[in-house]
Amino acid sequence: MKGITNISVNIFIAALVLFMLPLPIFAQQGERKFKNISISSYEISVHEFEKPFMKIDAKGTKRSYTKVYIINLKGDFGEPSAIPVDIFIGDYKVPEYGGTKDGIYFRIYDEKLLEDLENKQFSYGFQNQKVKTFKLRFTPNALRPFKKAEGIGVISF
Amino acid sequence: MKFLPKLGLRKIQRHCRPNRNSFRVMKLFVIVSSFSILFTGCCHFCPPKPCKPSLNLILQDSQGHSVDQIEIGRTLNVGLRGLEPNRSYRVELTDDIGQLVSFYQLTSNRNGLIEPAPVWYHSGVVGCGGYREESERSSGSGSGEETPVILAPRKQYTFRTLDEAHGVLANRTFYLTIRDLQGTVIGRYPLPIVRERDDSPPHFYFSNAQGCLMNSFIKNRDFVYLTGRNVPAGATIQIFLVTNQYGWRPDMRLRDVRREYQNKPHIIRLKENQTTFTEMLWQADLIQAGAYDAVVRINRQELTPKLFKDDIVTYTLDTGMMVQFLSYDPPWVPGVDFDIAGRMDKNTGYPYFEFHDVFEVGEEMWGSVDPAMVPASHPGGNYAAYYVIKHSTASSGLDDETEGLEIMPMKEWCINFSMIRIWNNPSLGEYDIVVDFGEGDDIFNVGTDFIDRSTDIGAFVLNDPSTSPGPFTTTPYSYEPATSPVSDPLRTDVSSYFNSPDYRVTETMDKVPLRGVGYYPNGTGPFPLVLIVHGNHNPTHASHTGYDYLCKLLAEHGIIAISIDENFLNGSVSGEMDARAIVLLRHLQRWREWNNTPGHTFYNKVNLNKIGLSGHSRGGEAITVTNLFNTSLHNASDSDHNFNFNIKSLFAIAPVDGQIGTGYAGTPIVVNNADYFIMHGSHDGDVFTFGGQKTYDRAFPNASTADGFKGLLFVHGAIHNYWNEEWASHPTNDGDFITSSLTQLNDIPQQDIGKVYVSAFFQLTLFDNESSKALKALMTGDVTFSSIPSGVTLVHQYSDKERIDLNNYEEDHNSSTGSYTGVSNAPSGLTPFIDDDITGTWSWSPCGLNNPYYIWNQTSGVIAGWNVTTSNYEINLPSTIGSLVNTYPYLSFRIGQIYENPASLNPAGANKDLSIQLELTSTPTPQPTHTLKVSNFDTLPYPVQTNLTHPYYCGGVSQNVTKSMMKTVRIPLRSFVVNKSDWDLIDVSKIKIKFNRSATGLVVIDDIQLTK
Missing domain, CATH: 2.60.40 (Immunoglobulin-like)
Structure with a gap:
C-alpha cells in the first residue's frame, strides 16, 4: 500500500511538474512532399444569357455580353494559399478563376479573345511570371460546337 | 557586529529568536514549504511575515572601494541590502553630539536593496570652485577674501580645504543611523573619521593650481588641474580627460577631449619620493562647457585608450567636474523640455x-x-x-x-x-x-x-496594450443575413468584381452574405470601429473566427471589433481581390446605417470618424484596396458605391501584394492617407516573397504629402498561419516549408506579439488621448512590453508623418546628391558603394531573387561595404537644417546587415555596430559632437537564414529565401550634445556614419531623416 501511494504521489508530482513547465515558444517542424502544378485537359461549354450581362473588363470599363464561354481545366492547382497560381493561355493571363473538384474553371466573355487564343499553349506561373508551359494547346475551334454549360460557372439571374 | 572589510559589508543582526514551540512550528514549516517549493517553485505555505534576512550595510568611497571609516576628503557612499522591499529609508550621518551632518532618503527596490549612493560628498570639503566667487567680487563685495561665497544656506561641516577639514574632523567619530520614515531606528553605527592613511588607495580630484578641490570651472577664467594624493612614489601616471558618463565598464573607449591628447597619452612621472601632484590638464581658454571625468592609470605599460580594470575614474557615482560659461545662459524656462x-x-x-x-x-x-x-x-x-x-x-x-x-x-x-x-x-x-x-x-x-x-x-x-481584461467589459456580437428573404440588406452583389467562386462555396456572388462576428465594449460610446478580414484558405473551414482573440482584446480596450467572413471568396481562386475589398466597404455601409438607425444596438454608438481595418494575407492587401476604392469608386448617388468612409488606419498581417484587379492590374497600391503598419514573420512559408516590405516602401513616398505614419514589424521565427487561430490549428502549416537555424515560434507566443501590436496600433491611431499617442514608442521599437516573449528578435521599420527626407535615394542614382535641397553625400573608403534601385524581385523560373544581397525591398538605397575601419559616409547638410532640429528631434535611418552566401564581410550570426557623429559649424574649425554607437540605441542583427522547400514552388527544390532586413534606428539628436551646454544643434552641418566598430561589414542604408 505504501509503495502504491509512493507511485501515485510520484505520478502526481511528475504530472504537476509537467503542468507547471512553461509552454515552449518554439515549434517542431514537419515535412512535405513535392507536387507539381499540372494541367491535363480542358473542356469548353457555352452559356447564353437571357438578357445582356454587364461586366467590368480588365480596363475597368463596363461592357455588355450576350453569352459566355466556360473553360474547365483539369489538373492539380495546389492547395488554397495566399499566392494564387496564375494560368496563361499564350501570353494571356486568366484574370479570374475558381476551383472545381478536379481543377479550375474560368470564363471568356469576348468572342474575339477566344479566337485570339486559338492554338496557344497553356502555362502556369506565379505573380505574373510563367513557370512552365505545357504541351497542351487551347484549340476552341476544334471543339466547336460547344456544349451548353451546366452547373458550376453558369451565371444565372 | 562584525565587519566584512573585503566587501565593505556590515551585518546587522535582526531580532528574530523564536521560542522552542515556535521553533518546532518552524521545523514543520520548513519541511512543508520545502516540499511545496520543490514542486511548485513558490512558497505557498510561507507565513505572512517570515523571519527577515540580515541587513547588510554597504560602505564605499566614490571609486567603489569598500571602506569601514571616513577618510577626510573622500565621498561616502552607502548602500543597504536586506531591507523591506519598496519602502523608504533615511540614512543619516550625525556628528558625535547628534547633530545632522548629511542624509539621504531613498526607497528600497523590489529585492530590498538600496544601491550605494552618496551621503556625504568629500567629507564636506567644497573646495574653491563655483561661479559665484567671480560674480560676487565683480558686484563690489570688495572683501578681497579668497573664500568663495556660498549663496545657498551653508551647512555645518562644509570646508574649503582638506586642511580645514582635518582641523575639524580628524579623529572624531560620526554615526550612521538608518531609520524608516516612521522614525524607527534600524541600525546605528559609528564611523571613525581619519586622515588619509599611507596605505589608502590613491585619490584624484579636480582642483585649482593650489590643489584645492574644484567641482566646477568657468570657461575663460579657470584652468583645470588634477590633484593626486596617496599615489605610489615615483609612479608613471597616464591621464585621460573624458566626457562624464553615468557609468564605466572595462574596455570602454577613452576619448580624451583635449585635442593635443587625442593621439598620444598625457603622461606624468612622479619623483622618487613624490606621492602627491597637481597637474594642469586644460587651459582656461580651451576648455569646453560640459561635464567631465578624469581616468588615471598608474604604472602600466599599455597606452591603449580604453578603460582597464584597475584604472581609476575620478568619480563613478557622480559627476567629476563641470565647465560652465559665466556668459552662457541657455534659454532657461523652467519646465520646458527638461528630461528627467x-x-x-x-x-x-x-x-x-x-x-x-x-x-x-x-x-x-x-x-x-x-x-x-x-x-x-x-x-x-x-x-x-x-x-x-x-x-x-x-x-x-x-x-x-x-x-x-x-x-x-x-x-x-x-x-x-x-x-x-x-x-x-x-x-x-x-x-x-x-x-x-x-x-x-x-x-x-x-x-x-x-x-x-x-x-x-x-x-x-x-498598461501593456494587450492587457486582458482591459478597461471595458464587452458583449459578443454577430450578424448575418436571414435565410429568407434573399433581399436581406445583409446580402450584397459583388458579381461584377468576382464571379468565379470555388466549387465548395455554396453562395452565389450576387447575394454574398455580410457576416461578421466580434465584440463591442459596453458603454455609451461612440466607439471606434475596426473590421478584421482573413485571407485565402480552404473555404470549408471558417477563417473569420480565427481572430476572436484580437476582437475581444480590442473591445476590452474600447473598440468595436468585428471579424468579417469572406469565406465565399476563398478556395482555389484568383482575381477576387477587388471583391474582398468591396465586401468590406459594404459592411461599412451597414455600420453607417446602424449608427443612424434609432433603436438599433449601435445607434449613435459608432464613431464613424475613427475606422480601422486589419487584414491577413490576401486580406492584408484587401484592406489597402478597400482604402483605395473607398474614394476611387465612391459615388454618392449609387447606393452600392456610396462609400467615402473615414478610414484612419490599416494593419496588414503578412499581406500579399499585386493582386488588385479591376482597372488597377499592374498598378501597385501606394498608401498615402492612412496610418499603415505591416507585421510579417521570417518563417512565412506562404507569402515568402514578402509583399509587405514592398507596400511599406511604396507608402508615403513624399514627406510633404504624407498623411500618416508607416511601420513594419518583422518577427524572427514567426510563420504565416499562426496569427489566425483557426489556421493555426491545422495539422500542417506554412512553417513546415521553412528550414532555418532559428527554430520556428509556437502559435501562442506569435499571437501574443500580434496582440500587443494590433491593440497598440489601433489605440494609437483611433484614440486621441495622450496616453494612446504615447504608444508610438512601441511602433518605433523604442519600448517593449512584458507580454512580448523574451528572446524573440523583432525588427522595426518606422517612418513618421512628420519628417524631413535628407536621403531617400529616390531622386537619382548619383552617390553625391541628396534628396533634400542642399544635401550632398560623400562616401569614403567604402567598397562596394552602390547608390541604386534596390528592389528585390523573386524570379519563379529559374527560382531565385534578382539581387545578390537578399534584399526584398522596392526602393532605392545604398549598399555600403568596408574592410577598413576608417571608412565613412558623410552627409553634408545645408544651413537651413539647423532651424529644423527643434521640430524634428530625431535622426532616423534604415540600416541592415546584408546576408552573404558565403559569408564574407559580415560574419554569420554576429550583430553589427557602427558609429554616428554630427559636426557643428564652428570657428576656426568645425566642432565634432559625441560619437555615438548605434548599438546603444538599437541592435543590427544578422539576417535569419531561411530556406523554403514548398510542394508547389520551384520544383520542390530548397530555395534560400533569407531576408536582408533593414531596421529603423532612431537617435535623439540631443544625445549627440549631452553634457555639452555650448554645443548647439542649430549649428549642425554634417552627419558622419563611421564604419569603425567592426573590422568589415556590408550594409544596406535608406531613408535618412530628421523626424519626430
Missing part, C-alpha cells in the same frame, strides 16, 4: 541612462538630471527631492505618487543627480517629475525646481 524620467539602458555603453517618456505599469522608473542642462545661474541647494506627481498638478503642490520620496544631498557647485530609481512599481497614469531643491517641501518653485515637463507630459505609465 528615464530607464537604465539595457545595452552596455554610453549613455547608460536613457531619457524616456513611456513606461509600462510596474516597470522601474529612473530619474536623472543632465548637469549640462542646468544653467550656470541656478542657485542649487543642499538637498533635492524627486517627486513623481500627477500631470499638471505642480502648481497646486507636490504630491508624490511613488512608494516614497527620494531626497539626496547636492554636491556644491555642481548640480548632479544621476541614476536614481524614483519609482519601483509605477501605476497607470500621466505624470510629471519634479526635482525640488530643498528637503522635500512639497512646493514647486518656478525658476528653481526642475520639471519634466511643464506643458507636455513628463512620463506615461501605460
Whole structure:
C-alpha cells in the first residue's frame, strides 16, 4: 500500500511538474512532399444569357455580353494559399478563376479573345511570371460546337 | 557586529529568536514549504511575515572601494541590502553630539536593496570652485577674501580645504543611523573619521593650481588641474580627460577631449619620493562647457585608450567636474523640455541612462538630471527631492505618487543627480517629475525646481496594450443575413468584381452574405470601429473566427471589433481581390446605417470618424484596396458605391501584394492617407516573397504629402498561419516549408506579439488621448512590453508623418546628391558603394531573387561595404537644417546587415555596430559632437537564414529565401550634445556614419531623416 501511494504521489508530482513547465515558444517542424502544378485537359461549354450581362473588363470599363464561354481545366492547382497560381493561355493571363473538384474553371466573355487564343499553349506561373508551359494547346475551334454549360460557372439571374 | 572589510559589508543582526514551540512550528514549516517549493517553485505555505534576512550595510568611497571609516576628503557612499522591499529609508550621518551632518532618503527596490549612493560628498570639503566667487567680487563685495561665497544656506561641516577639514574632523567619530520614515531606528553605527592613511588607495580630484578641490570651472577664467594624493612614489601616471558618463565598464573607449591628447597619452612621472601632484590638464581658454571625468592609470605599460580594470575614474557615482560659461545662459524656462524620467539602458555603453517618456505599469522608473542642462545661474541647494506627481498638478503642490520620496544631498557647485530609481512599481497614469531643491517641501518653485515637463507630459505609465481584461467589459456580437428573404440588406452583389467562386462555396456572388462576428465594449460610446478580414484558405473551414482573440482584446480596450467572413471568396481562386475589398466597404455601409438607425444596438454608438481595418494575407492587401476604392469608386448617388468612409488606419498581417484587379492590374497600391503598419514573420512559408516590405516602401513616398505614419514589424521565427487561430490549428502549416537555424515560434507566443501590436496600433491611431499617442514608442521599437516573449528578435521599420527626407535615394542614382535641397553625400573608403534601385524581385523560373544581397525591398538605397575601419559616409547638410532640429528631434535611418552566401564581410550570426557623429559649424574649425554607437540605441542583427522547400514552388527544390532586413534606428539628436551646454544643434552641418566598430561589414542604408 505504501509503495502504491509512493507511485501515485510520484505520478502526481511528475504530472504537476509537467503542468507547471512553461509552454515552449518554439515549434517542431514537419515535412512535405513535392507536387507539381499540372494541367491535363480542358473542356469548353457555352452559356447564353437571357438578357445582356454587364461586366467590368480588365480596363475597368463596363461592357455588355450576350453569352459566355466556360473553360474547365483539369489538373492539380495546389492547395488554397495566399499566392494564387496564375494560368496563361499564350501570353494571356486568366484574370479570374475558381476551383472545381478536379481543377479550375474560368470564363471568356469576348468572342474575339477566344479566337485570339486559338492554338496557344497553356502555362502556369506565379505573380505574373510563367513557370512552365505545357504541351497542351487551347484549340476552341476544334471543339466547336460547344456544349451548353451546366452547373458550376453558369451565371444565372 | 562584525565587519566584512573585503566587501565593505556590515551585518546587522535582526531580532528574530523564536521560542522552542515556535521553533518546532518552524521545523514543520520548513519541511512543508520545502516540499511545496520543490514542486511548485513558490512558497505557498510561507507565513505572512517570515523571519527577515540580515541587513547588510554597504560602505564605499566614490571609486567603489569598500571602506569601514571616513577618510577626510573622500565621498561616502552607502548602500543597504536586506531591507523591506519598496519602502523608504533615511540614512543619516550625525556628528558625535547628534547633530545632522548629511542624509539621504531613498526607497528600497523590489529585492530590498538600496544601491550605494552618496551621503556625504568629500567629507564636506567644497573646495574653491563655483561661479559665484567671480560674480560676487565683480558686484563690489570688495572683501578681497579668497573664500568663495556660498549663496545657498551653508551647512555645518562644509570646508574649503582638506586642511580645514582635518582641523575639524580628524579623529572624531560620526554615526550612521538608518531609520524608516516612521522614525524607527534600524541600525546605528559609528564611523571613525581619519586622515588619509599611507596605505589608502590613491585619490584624484579636480582642483585649482593650489590643489584645492574644484567641482566646477568657468570657461575663460579657470584652468583645470588634477590633484593626486596617496599615489605610489615615483609612479608613471597616464591621464585621460573624458566626457562624464553615468557609468564605466572595462574596455570602454577613452576619448580624451583635449585635442593635443587625442593621439598620444598625457603622461606624468612622479619623483622618487613624490606621492602627491597637481597637474594642469586644460587651459582656461580651451576648455569646453560640459561635464567631465578624469581616468588615471598608474604604472602600466599599455597606452591603449580604453578603460582597464584597475584604472581609476575620478568619480563613478557622480559627476567629476563641470565647465560652465559665466556668459552662457541657455534659454532657461523652467519646465520646458527638461528630461528627467528615464530607464537604465539595457545595452552596455554610453549613455547608460536613457531619457524616456513611456513606461509600462510596474516597470522601474529612473530619474536623472543632465548637469549640462542646468544653467550656470541656478542657485542649487543642499538637498533635492524627486517627486513623481500627477500631470499638471505642480502648481497646486507636490504630491508624490511613488512608494516614497527620494531626497539626496547636492554636491556644491555642481548640480548632479544621476541614476536614481524614483519609482519601483509605477501605476497607470500621466505624470510629471519634479526635482525640488530643498528637503522635500512639497512646493514647486518656478525658476528653481526642475520639471519634466511643464506643458507636455513628463512620463506615461501605460498598461501593456494587450492587457486582458482591459478597461471595458464587452458583449459578443454577430450578424448575418436571414435565410429568407434573399433581399436581406445583409446580402450584397459583388458579381461584377468576382464571379468565379470555388466549387465548395455554396453562395452565389450576387447575394454574398455580410457576416461578421466580434465584440463591442459596453458603454455609451461612440466607439471606434475596426473590421478584421482573413485571407485565402480552404473555404470549408471558417477563417473569420480565427481572430476572436484580437476582437475581444480590442473591445476590452474600447473598440468595436468585428471579424468579417469572406469565406465565399476563398478556395482555389484568383482575381477576387477587388471583391474582398468591396465586401468590406459594404459592411461599412451597414455600420453607417446602424449608427443612424434609432433603436438599433449601435445607434449613435459608432464613431464613424475613427475606422480601422486589419487584414491577413490576401486580406492584408484587401484592406489597402478597400482604402483605395473607398474614394476611387465612391459615388454618392449609387447606393452600392456610396462609400467615402473615414478610414484612419490599416494593419496588414503578412499581406500579399499585386493582386488588385479591376482597372488597377499592374498598378501597385501606394498608401498615402492612412496610418499603415505591416507585421510579417521570417518563417512565412506562404507569402515568402514578402509583399509587405514592398507596400511599406511604396507608402508615403513624399514627406510633404504624407498623411500618416508607416511601420513594419518583422518577427524572427514567426510563420504565416499562426496569427489566425483557426489556421493555426491545422495539422500542417506554412512553417513546415521553412528550414532555418532559428527554430520556428509556437502559435501562442506569435499571437501574443500580434496582440500587443494590433491593440497598440489601433489605440494609437483611433484614440486621441495622450496616453494612446504615447504608444508610438512601441511602433518605433523604442519600448517593449512584458507580454512580448523574451528572446524573440523583432525588427522595426518606422517612418513618421512628420519628417524631413535628407536621403531617400529616390531622386537619382548619383552617390553625391541628396534628396533634400542642399544635401550632398560623400562616401569614403567604402567598397562596394552602390547608390541604386534596390528592389528585390523573386524570379519563379529559374527560382531565385534578382539581387545578390537578399534584399526584398522596392526602393532605392545604398549598399555600403568596408574592410577598413576608417571608412565613412558623410552627409553634408545645408544651413537651413539647423532651424529644423527643434521640430524634428530625431535622426532616423534604415540600416541592415546584408546576408552573404558565403559569408564574407559580415560574419554569420554576429550583430553589427557602427558609429554616428554630427559636426557643428564652428570657428576656426568645425566642432565634432559625441560619437555615438548605434548599438546603444538599437541592435543590427544578422539576417535569419531561411530556406523554403514548398510542394508547389520551384520544383520542390530548397530555395534560400533569407531576408536582408533593414531596421529603423532612431537617435535623439540631443544625445549627440549631452553634457555639452555650448554645443548647439542649430549649428549642425554634417552627419558622419563611421564604419569603425567592426573590422568589415556590408550594409544596406535608406531613408535618412530628421523626424519626430
